[in-house]
Amino acid sequence: MRVTFHGELVQLREQLVAMCAMAAQAMRQASRALLMADLDLAERVIAGDAALDQARGGCEDHAQSLLALQAPVASDLRSILAAVYSAEKIERMGDLAAHIADTARFSHPDHAVPADLEDTFARLGEIAAGMADRLGELIGQPxxxxxxxxxxxxxxxxxxxxxVLTTITGPGWPYGVRTAxxxxxxxxxxxxxxxxxVSVAKRLDFAATGEFPA
Structure with missing residues (x-):
């Protein structure tokens, strides 16, 4: 029974890893749509957000079935509850990527980001997507x-x-309040x-140790 239970926990982690990959892809595509004023790509990111919503529901259903059918000990219980928490947060990451894509769609055919801030937003998108990738690796290595x-x-x-905030609130800002x-x-x-x-990573550490990192 315990072998089966721990196999289910592995599957639950795999679901979360897949969600992280989806969130990372959504961020990369949203960033590209934003910087390239790519309407078709923005639309795909927005439409694809429903898949992350469904994946979250699948994780929550799986976790609830484990709670109902098994008697998890403290560490396993923390892992299950952390999975529910993580699924919610990762799904929210997808929502935020969709918000970025929606901004690109709203601004089209114009570029939402002025040329002198393109590098900054490209870096923001790159780092954020990389964090989702790394989060998936951490989930896969409890x-x-x-x-x-x-x-x-x-x-x-x-x-x-x-x-960005310093630039858009500076006295020499030339693009107006709406763009800012x-x-x-x-x-x-x-x-x-x-x-x-970061919030998911913190909860993963708690699931592993029973203590929240400082």
Missing amino acids: GVDGFAELDETDHAVDALHSR TSLALLARFHERFADQA
């Missing part, structure tokens, strides 16, 4: 301390977020995407 690593990466996202507001939201979407990844 017990690995990943919170400190992703938290450090998140500092780079925070710095880029701050750079849109860019502030875009930077926030990237920043929140990264925050969700």
Whole structure:
């Protein structure tokens, strides 16, 4: 019975790993759509968000069946509850990528990001997608301390977020309030995407050790 149960936990982790891959792809495609003013790609990202919603539901159903049919000990119970928490956060990462794609769609045929901030937003998208990739690796290797690593990466996202805000609120900003507001939201979407990844990593560490990392 325990062998079967732990096999189910492995499958649950695999579902979460797949969700991370979907979130990473959504962020990469949303970033490309944003920077290239690619309407078709933006539409695909938005439409594809439903698949992550369904994947979250599948993880939650699987976790609930394990809770109902098994009697998990403390560490296993933490793993199951962490999976439910993680599925919600990863699904939210997909939502945030879809928000970025929606901004690209709304701005089309114009570019939402001025040329002098393209590199900054390209870097934001690259780091955020990489965090989703790394999160998938951490989920697939339970017990690995990943919170400190992703938290450090998140500092780079925070710095880029701050750079955007400083630029759009500076006295020499030439693109107006509407563009500044849109860019502030875009930077926030990237920043929140990264925050969700860090939050999952923190919960994974708790599931492995029984203590939240400082």
